[in-house]
Amino acid sequence: MKKLLLLFTLAIMAFAVVGCGGATTGDNTTTVQAGTIKIWVGAESQAFYTQKVEDYKAYYLEQNGTAFPHNFEVVAVDTGSAAGMFLNDTEAGADIFTSAHDNLGRLIAGSSAVMPVQSQALLDQIANDNPEMFQNVIKGTFNNVEYTFAVPYVAQSLVLYYNKKFIDETQVQTWEGILQAAQTANKKALALSGTDGFNNSFILLAREAETQATSLRLYEGNVLDNTNGTGDDTIAKLKWGQSFFTHPNGVVSSSSTAWEVQLQQESTIAFIGGAWHYEAAKSSLGNNLGITVLPSFTITEADAYGTCEAGTVFQSGSFYDTKAFFMKKGSPYQEYLEDILLYLTSKEVQEESFEEAQNLPAYKNALEEFAAFDEDTPEIMLATAQLRMAEFSIPQPFGGSSKFNTYYYQKGAPDLILEILENRDGLYATHAQILEQMQYVETIWKTGVNEKTN
């Protein structure tokens, strides 16, 4: 019995040791035996890119006369957290992975976790195919030399999903119109999911409709101090936002899934979201689903502040981002990665990706050149709304340093802005109070320090 007990204990120990043992990892040499190239893509694109890597193998055989020497594993990941996942364990990270461009600062911080693009063919393709705004946000500098670190392949922007049953085409052009529709139906005008400063950027990033002017600056030219959140128009916009948020039929905060229920049950008639919300919005609203650009709003007498006068019309803004592929620094398959990316981000593959996975191409002439855009479907409606939003948007300007993204999103600034908009206990009823709070916000954006102590 004792022997059995001892054997049992030892067996458990052995299982534990084997179970906790990690997989064998490479030794960072550049030449390797046949192995598996790991690629992380968004869950919506996994099937598509699984097929595409097979096509690439055929293409490689045709070009080189020999079979591609490695296998591929295309893994579905949450694109929002892929960069974080990668940084948490770069050894286990994919050889090629997808991420929004605003993570560039984090990825190249310190000695960089990703490899700069060095192939001239790929650099040329990036330069020829992508809009300038994307080309500017995928670069980093080392020893005064500028390098390109990512290959754009998808564009994305926030749009408005709305219920056509309650909001007509005129009303949907302004937030005031949507609010009026909500009042008539006794519903909430807008469900806002998340409090991370991305979704409520539609007020902060709004520009004067006529002139496109805004005093808001976020790390312009990759300079930390080139940041301003206390201009007169910003204060006036937030005051307007406050009246919208606190209106009985205004905005309802929602969890990442509750908004679907709210749309479906018609307690809320609109939702701000990205392309990744499309399937859920379609399933909630069915044929009543409308998709358009984020509406405009007009500054009232009560909102006007300083140089920002009553009657000024602002067009809601957004971040217009690109999802890009990055290459792991030190990947044993380094010599193959750039050629693979050249293929996967080509204009043709981007068009196919749109047709099969509704990924909005990053390719700059997609609207004119892609036959897929000639149709009239909700998917095209989504794509054109996003492309139109590009006119009123900026790419997230956080690529210059890992600090930018952290200071903007993670040091409490979004919560302080939301406090203004929600105005609980009437703490931000006056322009002066809003300005004071925005001064704290601006300090956080510039220094990462939250000086507000209560």
Place this chain on the structure above:
Amino acid sequence: MEHIENKKNKKSSVISRFLSFFKNLGLGIVNGFINLGKKIKNGCTKFYKRFMDGSIGTKLSHFVMGVGNFYHKQFLKGLIYLSIQAGFLYLMITSPKVNNTPIGFKSLSNLITLGTEPGDFFTPTDNSMLMLLFGVIVLGIIGMFLMAYNSNIKSSYKADMDKRKNKKPTSFKEDIKSLLDERFHVALLTPAMIGVLIFTILPTIFMIFIAFTNFDKEHTAGLHLIDWVGFKNFADIFSGTGEISRRFLPVLSWTLIWAFFATTTNYIGGILLALLINKKEVKLKKLWRTVFVITIALPQFVTLLAMRSLLSNGGPVNQMLVTIGLMQANEPFEILAFASSPWIAKTAIILINIWIGVPYTMLMTSGILMNVPSELYEAAQIDGATKRQAFFNITIPYIIFVTTPYLITSFIGNITSFNVIFLLTGGLPRAAGGAIAGETDLLVTWLYKLTIEQNDYNLGSVIAIMTFIITASATLISYRRSKSYKEEDAFQ
């Protein structure tokens, strides 16, 4: 007057208990160090004695492990000890690289520097975290080697003693046999101890070390060099600025309030429910117990998520209230994450927790009630006690006596209760002033956010250490003061 005097006495008694706790704690620490010193001294004395008194084999085994056993013709044992020493020296001297980081003697110097090569876009940075990890592992290996080294000397010395008593030194087979017989506890405990060392002690030491570094989201392992920062992270709690300073006391207070109410409401509710079901007048006892036990059978996270969905602003409860006209569609009823006041959310969480937790106590108390020694009641009846007196003087003390350890573990469990808060509110509503820790975050959910979401591992480690200190102190104090501890044999 007497009333005031009593109050004063009570107050001074509480203060003196409080002071004596810290006095005892201080004395305990001092005594601990004195005992440790004594043990080291005894160990050194024994070591010296064995060296001087031992045979040439024992003397040599101080330098080359296993020689003493070879000397006594215990070849297999000697070979094992020799292999341990050879393996240890090989590892330490060659310091093989794992993921470009050496593990061996170099790990000790790396543990001090945490890396020196900053790297750039084309060359790798020293991985400070691997260096810290390997340093801790090597310390563990050195610790285990020293134990094997000591055992090697003891083994040879024992063979010396056997010879002096004209006994034959034990063979390897006899040693194994002894391990399966009179020293079976050693055989059984050794793998367990190694497991505890590898899976509990070393990770804990690693975590404690992280609290003294600047390993955060701005210092990613493998991309930046990480440095030791001393007690800075702990001092930050009291600095008056920054997340950890502003939110520590509010989060700690709510953690303790939550733990108190979550424990007592479940405990009292469970006991009352058990007493109710056990009443003679109540029929279908098994059915009632089964109904409540179903809550236990369901995975807790399913129940919690169901509750959250039911109460969400687009959920069925809101829909029902709108339908029956008690609420407007544009004014949803919010009592969890988006509640207008944090205390509404906090109260809601405690109430929902009763629904989840009461059946556990009910089930346990039912078992206890069925096992109260009937002699106690008989004796009470003979002494003329009423039912009420028997209840308050036998039933309740018995339940409390038996369940005190449960009550303590339940309190500690609630301090580190992750699921309820994370799944019901995710720590929301937000705290004013912009902070990662929301109004309903406990220390443990805050710790999760700081590490998993924010990558501020150093601050996470500080919170983990503080949580450990609180839970360990609360457990020790309450358990040592409980009757279950003081009067262990009372109900036997």
